[in-house]
Amino acid sequence: MTHEWVTSGYCIGFNTDRGVVLDLDNMKYRKALKITEDLCKSYRLQGYLLIKSSPKSYHAVFNRYLSWRKVTKILFSRY
Numbered sequence: 001m002t003h004e005w006v007t008s009g010y011c012i013g014f015n016t017d018r019g020v021v022l023d024l025d026n027m028k029y030r031k032a033l034k035i036t037e038d039l040c041k042s043y044r045l046q047g048y049l050l051i052k053s054s055p056k057s058y059h060a061v062f063n064r065y066l067s068w069r070k071v072t073k074i075l076f077s078r079y
Contacts, residue, residue: 020045020071022060023053032058043074 020039024032029052036048045062053059066074 020062020064020066020074024058024060026056027058028056029058032060036060039074 020043022036022039024035032050036050039045039060040048040062044064046064048063049061051059051061
């Protein structure tokens, strides 16, 4: 299932060796918050930090460490 926020060029997902980090660009705060909360609940990521990096751009960092394989699965499941 492709999500509107991915196909519209809003999101770039990347990961560390054990963490999920998103670069959410060109969106309002409420939309960034909704995406972040959806991922947090869907994948039991425990909690997150949503940082405004510039106007209409945010970074979402989740605090649950996962295996690299699980992180990749989460990111690609949205594409």
